[in-house]
Amino acid sequence: MHCLRPHTIFDLLDENEKLATIPLPGKHSLTSMLERAILTALVKLGRPETIFEFGTYIGETTTLLALNSKATVFTVDLDEITAKTPLDDFEKKNFATGRQGEKMFHGLAEAGRIKELHGDSTTMDLSRFTGQIDFILIDGGHHIDVVASDTEQAFKMLRGGKRGFIVWHDYKNPRYEITGFLDRLSRDIALYHVEETTYVFYCTVPSDLKAITTWETGGRHTT
Numbered sequence: 001m002h003c004l005r006p007h008t009i010f011d012l013l014d015e016n017e018k019l020a021t022i023p024l025p026g027k028h029s030l031t032s033m034l035e036r037a038i039l040t041a042l043v044k045l046g047r048p049e050t051i052f053e054f055g056t057y058i059g060e061t062t063t064l065l066a067l068n069s070k071a072t073v074f075t076v077d078l079d080e081i082t083a084k085t086p087l088d089d090f091e092k093k094n095f096a097t098g099r100q101g102e103k104m105f106h107g108l109a110e111a112g113r114i115k116e117l118h119g120d121s122t123t124m125d126l127s128r129f130t131g132q133i134d135f136i137l138i139d140g141g142h143h144i145d146v147v148a149s150d151t152e153q154a155f156k157m158l159r160g161g162k163r164g165f166i167v168w169h170d171y172k173n174p175r176y177e178i179t180g181f182l183d184r185l186s187r188d189i190a191l192y193h194v195e196e197t198t199y200v201f202y203c204t205v206p207s208d209l210k211a212i213t214t215w216e217t218g219g220r221h222t223t
């Protein structure tokens with residue numbers, strides 16, 4: 001696993017790309033301000049036409065991704081009917097308390113570009129997205145079987161020949177087994193952990209991304 005300081009990502013942006021709109025976190029938020037800034041920088045770097053998000057929840061990262069891109073954003077989340085997959089404690093509490101009513105993006109102009117999908121990502125047919133997606137955020141179910149399935153789907157969805165990203169949340173979160181999963185994956189492909197966040201990303205890195213040189217020399221390798 002390569003480790004990067006957060007500024008390494010911000011430094012890849014042009015000065016005008018550093019102007020961003022970032023929703024401020026609240027009581028029920030699951031990402032820090034720094035994580036929001038990193039996600040914003042990555043989506044600006046990718047300039048995606050299509051985004052796929054595993055895990056909508058209250059729609060905060062969905063909103064952030066739509067606000068900082070021109071992409072069509074697909075976002076999938078469980079509903080009570082489709083929630084048959086192994087649920088972690090967070091999910092059980094969510095369903096017990098009946099969360100997930102209004103999404104942050106409802107009512108915004110960007111809502112027209114956001115397509116909500118309802119179902120279990122491990123069982124729904126996602127074949128129409130094969131080779132169609134430029135930027136993927138994996139932050140759905142945290143059970144390791146779900147993360148593994150979403151990761152497999154993400155690599156199928158990723159469009160070739162374009163700067164593409166897959167981003168995982170919750171690396172180093174002690175409540176989940178995601179850290180070991182991503183460390184094992186990083187033995188086969190280059191993965192980058194952004195320090196002080198729980199984000200790890202993979203980039204398709206075509207030849208136009210000169211910055212990879214900076215990442216490789218500036219980044220430390222820990223596993």
Ligand SMILES: C[S@@+](CC[C@H](N)C(=O)[O-])C[C@H]1O[C@@H](n2cnc3c(N)ncnc32)[C@H](O)[C@@H]1O
Pocket residue numbers: 030031054055056057058059060061062076077078085091094100119120121122139140141142146
């Ligand atoms: C951590 S939250 C997403 C947080 C969101 N990305 C944010 O930071 O604003 C995870 C969401 O994934 C959903 N989820 C869990 N397992 C899922 C599955 N198998 N398929 C689809 N969604 C799932 C949960 O219901 C929950 O709303």
